[in-house]
Amino acid sequence: MICPHYDAFRCRSCTLIEQDYDQQVADKQRRCQELLGPGVAWLDPVLSTPNAFRNKAKLVVGGTTAAPTLGILDPEGAGVDLRDCQLYPPELQAAFDPLARFITRAGLEPYDVPARRGELKNVLVTQSPDRELMVRFVLRSTEALARIRKHLPSLQAELPGLAVATVNVLPEHKAVLEGDREIVLTASDTLRMRLNGLDLHLRPQSFFQTNTAVAAELYRIGREWADRADPRTVWDLYCGVGGFALHVAAPGRQVTGIEWSTEAIASAEQTAAESGLPGLRFAAGDATEFAVTADAPPDLVIVNPPRRGVGPRLAAWLEESGVRDVLYSSCNAVSLARDLESMPSLRPVRARLLDMFPQTGHYEVAVMLRRA
Template identity: 70%
Template sequence: MRCGYFDAGTCRSCTLLERPYPAQVAGKQQHVRTLLGDPPDLHWLPPVTSTEAGFRNKAKMVVGGTVDAPTLGILDADGHGVDLQGCPLYPPALTAALAPLAAFVTRARIEPYDVPARRGELKHVLVTVSPDDELMVRLVLRSTEALARIRKHLPWLQDALPGLVVASVNVQPAHAAVLEGPDEIVLTAHDTLRMRVNHLDLHLRTRSFFQTSTDVAAALYRQAAAWTDELAPASVWDLYCGVGGFALHLAAPGRHVLGVETSAEAVVGARRSAADAGLVDVRFEAGDATAAALGASTPPDLVVVNPPRRGIGPELAGWLEASGVEHVLYSSCHAGSLARDLAAMPSLRPRRAQLLDMFPHTSHYEVLTHLART
């Protein structure tokens, strides 16, 4: 993939861009095999690759510049805006939304936040696109000062972006490197974006996490479902379940599935998805994954864990080791924490694994590992 921003030195976020894509994937495969110790009884499936461009379903654009000439992109070393509206990582429907959004900043007179001066209102524009080219747009503001103007001019934005389904304002008053704040104001009739993944519609609410690449996420869920159907567990827990991607894909007649997630927003979306799909043996609870496991009277047959980069941690790893759970599917976005967690669960040995390149042109990747009790 060629990128004019990279060639000009304007943006260097894609640190591996100068390497041919097959070499990127091979390097990641070698990296994860080395971290996991490459045991001889671990079977590696062929890696899942991505398209080299247009794969990201979400843009997190820092807003800079001025009201009359806003930039959507990143900040330079001095904290000033660098416009990246032409970034090739985004699919056409998302890219096409950026110019109207920049025009909306001007029309609604929303002053971009000036980081060095600590003044202004609009910090970020967050845009998510579905496989059906529908959009969710979130404006991260320092306060609600511009809210009335945003509401006034929202019909103009809806006309400019016919695919706009969900629009909201998030309030983040702190001058800190924290993307969003605790308060969300939904401005549209719809409060969820429908993400069509394989045979399911996942309902993504404003503050819910979803995988970066919809196509690679679909492959991830298909592989987990295939392994689960082969193992035929009667009960499954999906810990750190997010919007329910694993739990909903692993559902089957006679199989009881429980999803646990700290984000109440994500749980609401997951429950809606289960209801839409008519899945009666799938339920979701808002809560801490470790606390849910430690507080349960009986462990399930299979546990799925999809933690953040820090991993599941020693407490949950210790519970899994002692629980008697026969099978664990561990989906990790950080192989270092995965290796650390595996060392704390010596009775659960990795049997099968697959690299999924969710983040081309960077050193990051996803890896799905099937652990079986020895």
């Protein structure tokens, strides 16, 4: 992939862009194989399109109210406009110019990081498989809230697929994407993410995989591997909006999803209610605390932790619990390998790399563990 921003050193986020795509995938798989060791049946990797795969744009706002930039900041804090970034599909890119015009119309002053002055910090845009949009304006305060409400109909006219619009308030000067307070401006507060015949619901502060097509394949793999294990009881720890739990639900099977985010749990419960799938329960809480305080383990545990892995306490519980099967979906094979060292009785028997993030060294790897 040829990128003028990369060549001009304006953006170097795509660290593998100079490599052939097939070589990128081969190197990722080889690294995962080295970390997991021998005795694992590796299935063919799940490939992505090399570009136009991202369903979410995290756009830092720079420039001025009259001429905003949407993209990233350079080392001096000046805005670098990346509206034509090739990682975004054309339908998502098409929203960026209307958003820039809206910033000007609503009089939103971009936040100046070096000077610590201004209001609008980030614009977060998510596209559903049905090409509907969620747009979140991350602001320093609610000073511009009335103007945003006033001009929102004009943005909706330019973006007829705009399903959810919110203001997120981030008053602190710190390197984070969003704050805790969310103000919903539209009638709907969820974006429908249709995957594999299920309508998952994404609320503003809920996590969803960045690559929709590869995420759909990940959940299909989870369903297939769970059915092969044939468990009566399943826990989906770090369940997010319920992707794995909803996919493995089946008659005669009890599935429990645990996630810290109450927003994500509300989304999972909404999908469960709409789908009529049997045997599903979701609860907000800490995955490790839920496991270590439970009366008895399930037949199958699904874990999809953040990059740090499940950590020593949950890994120790999995080792000692007697649970028969574990489906571990990891975005970091280094922490995965470290967790596996803490649970030697659970051996990886099957694995599959999913190239969720082309042009970078990141990936997802699904591994089925069985008690030796």
